[in-house]
Amino acid sequence: MNDTHIGAPKTDDEFGRQRALDAMNVVDTPKAPEFERITKLVQSIFGAPVVAVSLIDRRRQWFKSIQGLDVKETTRDVAFCDHTIRHSQCFKVEDATKDPLFANNPLVTGEPFIRSYLGAPLKTEDGYMLGALCVIDYEPRSFTKQQEQMLMSFADVVMGEMELRRSAAIDELTRLPNRRAFNDCLLDLAANPDASLVFMDIDHFKKINDTYGHPAGDVVLKQLAGVLASICGPETIACRIGGEEFGIVLRGKDAEQPVAFAERLRKAISEQAIDEIEKTKVTASFGVAKAKADEPMNEWQERADKALYRSKHDGRDRVTAAS
Amino acid sequence: MSENFDEYVQEAVIKSMRNAGISDIPEQVMEASKAHAVKLATLVANLRAAGVDEQMVRHSISEVLKSYEEELLDALLALPKGVQK
Known part of the structure; x- marks a missing residue:
């Protein structure tokens, strides 16, 4: 396995994670231009065919924004991003066909034939990983530490915008939902x-x-x-x-x-x-x-x-x- | 283009508030905006460290600010009008 998993796993509270995702009220909402801008920008910077904001819901990954693929969601069991949310830093797969974890994944052996992946977790202020901002390529690819940091920064921006939306749904005085x-x-x-x-x-x-x-x-x-x-x-x-x-x-x-x-x-x-x-x-x-x-x-x-x-x-x- | 990210984000906040017809920005939105300026500065540093050229760095700042402005406008328009002391 030649991929590198960076940072300590930090997800032993799936119930809390799902609750944090539910509280965000973002899954199944319409496409939003603000997230489209960011995924297009990341696509351009990485020169990658596919870039997505993926949220890991109970049994599926749902895309708030995706460039390069016409898909709204996949089952969770095949989602690369389901692995990213188990880490607090980037998760990468440089050649999925050589990675025992992904070599038999239907997204690798069949359409869209994913070969490489870099995902940065979308982490809430409370430390829950709700999903990932990910870069996908159809060729084997290596990612530098600097590129990982860059993607982490974009993921922070995406998460900041989601938190902003949520903060508008919280009552300032009582901190209860409004x-x-x-x-x-x-x-x-x-x-x-x-x-x-x-x-x-x-x-x-x-x-x-x-x-x-x-x-x-x-x-x-x-x-x-x-x-x-x-x-x-x-x-x-x-x-x-x-x-x-x-x-x-x-x-x-x-x-x-x-x-x-x-x-x-x-x-x-x-x-x-x-x-x-x-x-x-x-x-x-x-x-x-x-x-x-x-x-x-x-x-x-x-x-x-x-x-x-x-x-x-x-x-x-x-x-x-x-x- | 100067690198005062606080200023950029504040401009986005003011523009969104104007578009939303809101005069007083909620404290939690203001806090989130300050945090966003810090994230933007970190992003720019990481773009440069990764060797992204200056033209693309400037384009990135512009796109991220537009994205933030759009999100902020949505958030402000969604603020409840019923919660008053």
Whole structure:
């Protein structure tokens, strides 16, 4: 095997990696000119027939941008980039036909007959490798250390742009996903009967702001966001969707008993003691709606919203399930 | 072409903000932009170290900045309007 694998492998948390990729909300999005620019530029600099931004999803690699091949995705088991994400530096294959790892790969023995590969991992700030920026050639090829560094730099630029997009979907104060992320999540899950939606609204929040000031109100929001994050299971997404409003999309175990989930949350919130508001009791009201098969997203939201309104109307600090 | 990458990125930010009709840039976007300037400087150093000629280096800066500007505009246009204190 004459390829060189640089750097220590750093991927023993596939669950976290996949979660980081999901949070990026980029897979299956349309082609974007900004990434096309970069892959075309890299193609020109390397003089390579194929350059791609490849993201490694559960069972496939999906191309956010690809030059030189008319393909949207491949299965994960044949993806060279699936090897790149196991490294924190470049991964290269100088002649795939002589590399035991790839000699029998159908992308080497058949179309498009890949012979050489250089991939730079797309690494998040948290250290997860979501995919790779890769250069592919149909001839054997060697890559210098300087070329590897150059590709790593381009990969950093690509990742920076993806992080930028994600940062616009994060609420600055609470660090929870914001309404944009919430809407994306609802779009994905509408009409999925295994999902549930919870709207939560902090009771008398205006009074808290008026009495103790906005900085104290901010502390309340941050502390309750922490409570939310601690109670939500790994598949549940809690978002700040307005001033004192939160939207929680339940999946997995949490979604099986959404009312029980909301009750746990309600109780945990009412037990918070927050110094900045002199330990004044904070409560919240909840509306819960399980998704129905074939139900449009707006009707699902409307049912949860009406249930929340009912909780407010009936005295607050309570959970109401939608019909 | 000078090599003040902070300045280049700030120009891209201002242009995108104007196009998005936004006057106050969110803090996290500003932080990301500063980080991007550092990445751009590193990229240029690595392009030169790899022997890429100056014309291509300049073209690369230009393309990467355009790419960033497009991404930033998308990000700014997608900012939620409902999250207010």
